[in-house]
Amino acid sequence: xxxxxxxxxxxxxxxxxxxxxxxxxxxxxxxxxxxxxxxxxxxxxxxxxxxxxxxxxxxxxxxxxxxxxxxxxxxxxxxxxxxxxxxxxxxxxxxxxxxxxxxxxxxxxxxxxxxxxxxxxxxxxxxxxxxxxxxxxxxxxxxxxxxxxxxxxxxxxxxxxxxxxxxxxxxxxxxxxxxxxxxxxxxxxxxxxxxxxxxxxxxxxxxxxxxxxxxxxxxxxxxxxxxxxxxxxxxxxxxxxxxxxxxxxxxxxxxxxxxxxxxxxxxxxxxxxxxxx
Amino acid sequence: xxxxxxxxxxxxxxxxxxxxxxxxxxxxxxxxxxxxxxxxxxxxxxxxxxxxxxxxxxxxxxxxxxxxxxxxxxxxxxxxxxxxxxxxxxxxxxxxxxxxxxxxxxxxxxxxxxxxxxxxxxxxxxxxxxxxxxxxxxxxxxxxxxxxxxxxxxxxxxxxxxxxxxxxxxxxxxxxxxxxxxxxxxxxxxxxxxxxxxxxxxxxxxxxxxxxxxxxxxxxxxxxxxxxxxxxxxxxxxxxxxxxxxxxxxxxxxxxxxxxxxxxxxxxxxxxxxxxx
Numbered sequence: 001x002x003x004x005x006x007x008x009x010x011x012x013x014x015x016x017x018x019x020x021x022x023x024x025x026x027x028x029x030x031x032x033x034x035x036x037x038x039x040x041x042x043x044x045x046x047x048x049x050x051x052x053x054x055x056x057x058x059x060x061x062x063x064x065x066x067x068x069x070x071x072x073x074x075x076x077x078x079x080x081x082x083x084x085x086x087x088x089x090x091x092x093x094x095x096x097x098x099x100x101x102x103x104x105x106x107x108x109x110x111x112x113x114x115x116x117x118x119x120x121x122x123x124x125x126x127x128x129x130x131x132x133x134x135x136x137x138x139x140x141x142x143x144x145x146x147x148x149x150x151x152x153x154x155x156x157x158x159x160x161x162x163x164x165x166x167x168x169x170x171x172x173x174x175x176x177x178x179x180x181x182x183x184x185x186x187x188x189x190x191x192x193x194x195x196x197x198x199x200x201x202x203x204x205x206x207x208x209x210x211x212x213x214x215x216x217x218x219x220x221x222x223x224x225x226x227x228x229x230x231x232x233x234x235x236x237x238x239x240x241x242x243x244x245x246x247x248x249x250x251x252x253x254x255x256x257x258x259x260x261x262x263x264x265x266x267x268x269x270x271x272x273x274x275x276x277x
Numbered sequence: 278x279x280x281x282x283x284x285x286x287x288x289x290x291x292x293x294x295x296x297x298x299x300x301x302x303x304x305x306x307x308x309x310x311x312x313x314x315x316x317x318x319x320x321x322x323x324x325x326x327x328x329x330x331x332x333x334x335x336x337x338x339x340x341x342x343x344x345x346x347x348x349x350x351x352x353x354x355x356x357x358x359x360x361x362x363x364x365x366x367x368x369x370x371x372x373x374x375x376x377x378x379x380x381x382x383x384x385x386x387x388x389x390x391x392x393x394x395x396x397x398x399x400x401x402x403x404x405x406x407x408x409x410x411x412x413x414x415x416x417x418x419x420x421x422x423x424x425x426x427x428x429x430x431x432x433x434x435x436x437x438x439x440x441x442x443x444x445x446x447x448x449x450x451x452x453x454x455x456x457x458x459x460x461x462x463x464x465x466x467x468x469x470x471x472x473x474x475x476x477x478x479x480x481x482x483x484x485x486x487x488x489x490x491x492x493x494x495x496x497x498x499x500x501x502x503x504x505x506x507x508x509x510x511x512x513x514x515x516x517x518x519x520x521x522x523x524x525x526x527x528x529x530x531x532x533x534x535x536x537x538x539x540x541x542x543x544x545x546x547x548x549x550x551x552x553x554x
Contacts, residue, residue, distance in 0.1 A: 026330070028331045028334055028335045029329065029335050030335060033310050033432035034338075034429050036310050037342055037428060037429060038338055038339055040343065042344060053303070054304065055306050057485065058288070058307060059311075060485055060489050061296075061305075061315055061485070062311050062315055064485070065295060065314055065316075066314070066317065067317070067424075067437075067438070067439045069439070070526075071525070073482060075488065076488050077489055077490070078492070079491050085492060109494070117501075118523045121501075122527060124527045124531060125532065127531065127533060128529065128530040128533060129530055131542065131543075132542050132543040132546070134530075136416060136444070139416050144423075144424045144439075147343060147421045147424035150343075150344070150421075151428060152310065152311050155310035156306060156308070164417075167410065167413070177493055177494050202342075205341040205345075208341070210391075211350065211354060212333075212337050213355045213356065214355070215358070215359055215362060215454075216455040217460070220353075221398075224391075224395060224398075245395075246399065248348070249392055249396070250395065250399060253392055253403045253404070253405040255404045255405060256404060258405050259405050259410050259411075262410035263408050265408065265410045276543065
């Protein structure tokens with residue numbers, strides 16, 4: 001099976017699983033870090049074993065080591081292990097059972113409240129925080145940190161899945177976690193030991209030529225029909241309904257209802273103190 | 278020196294450099310991936326040596342292996358090596374000399390144009406793309422991908438620095454790179470061999486207790502005075518002016534002018550086809 005490779009597989013095997021085609025001619029440089037990153041698959045089925053002692057602290061150290069715009073560190077993370085709270089968060093986040101199942105649920109928070117506090121502690125203005133730019137900066141900072149944590153968790157053999165559905169009900173999530181104004185949950189992350197009875201595969205991506213451009217942006221739409229066929233084959237191999245990528249995308253972008261409440265995100269952000277000027 | 282550790286140092290030494298305090302009691306789990314992530318420092322001075330053959334392709338394979346919301350893959354990256362173009366981009370992005378100096382400048386692009394193309398190719402609606410939610414999702418996807426690439430570059434001994442200043446002049450950057458509507462440069466990334474004559478240190482971060490919360494958000498502002506003192510010592514050690522973190526933050530959030538043009542980001546995004554409803 002081409003989707004079985006792990007971080008101890010060769011880069012060539014990981015490449016074949018990710019792109020469903022052989023790597024380019026000539027040896028690609030590789031190492032254990034790159035192989036670990038390339039072996040990612042989202043895990044939505046977890047064993048009951050808790051996350052081992054110290055793993056969260058190591059992963060957060062990796063997260064805090066990621067770049068941060070102006071060293072603003074405009075994020076926080078809430079680690080939820082309480083089963084009742086996980087169950088409530090699962091209901092708020094698209095009713096996804098694996099959130100309640102994973103022993104650890106991290107809620108990653110874009111956090112401008114700390115910067116506001118710093119300015120207010122010295123009775124200074126903080127007008128820049130009211131601009132969309134500051135929110136975008138915070139989302140990027142939060143995402144860099146979370147991705148480093150994801151890489152760290154996976155390097156320990158744990159599985160993760162991001163949960164964008166925490167944006168379905170930002171106010172309710174904020175109430176549940178006691179989030180102050182100028183903070184918002186951007187995404188969640190389930191962490192746990194993958195349930196070996198439900199192994200997951202490396203999902204094929206668009207060929208590099210569709211996303212990597214040289215000197216100027218150069219489209220790449222001509223790659224989509226082949227990728228559609230690739231994704232249909234992948235889903236069939238996984239025992240899922242035969243559906244190509246285009247059909248999946250179209251179903252999810254067609255109207256506001258497809259956003260599952262996230263069409264209200266702008267209003268919710270304003271309500272949470274992000275003016276988004 | 279506590280800021281000298283590299284990915285081959287112990288986790289304890291990396292922890293001390295990052296937090297300026299010893300790690301918690303009890304062994305923290307660690308491995309080469311976590312140490313490589315923790316050894317990050319931004320590099321703003323590069324040798325003239327080009328990025329070795331194949332490194333970009335390996336790094337982009339790592340980037341594409343990051344999680345992607347709904348498998349939308351809503352990002353692109355433009356790799357710029359042409360010296361004239363790098364010089365023009367450097368001028369547009371805060372006139373920062375290291376952009377022209379780095380042999381490779383990556384412009385990371387939030388890209389909803391591919392999804393629009395998929396829907397339009399089948400004459401289907403794509404109303405969800407007009408919502409702020411879709412832009413936020415694209416920024417997060419782009420950031421996950423870029424952070425994996427950063428980790429890959431650094432694992433090969435290369436240095437990187439993110440460049441948020443590509444958001445100062447989004448339209449001009451788009452013209453330079455031929456970016457279509459519904460795409461925008463979210464940040465740049467310089468890549469190259471660090472100039473050994475100007476080594477950079479691991480920057481201290483807030484203690485974990487300020488960003489990692491358990492079950493409920495719990496502030497952490499009480500940690501800021503000690504961190505202010507820590508950053509002043511760090512800057513003095515680096516031969517920089519003695520400035521604490523609060524002062525640096527206050528200078529950057531005080532007014533719209535401190536955003537260097539990014540106070541127009543919302544208008545620029547609307548102009549580029551993101552309705553941000």
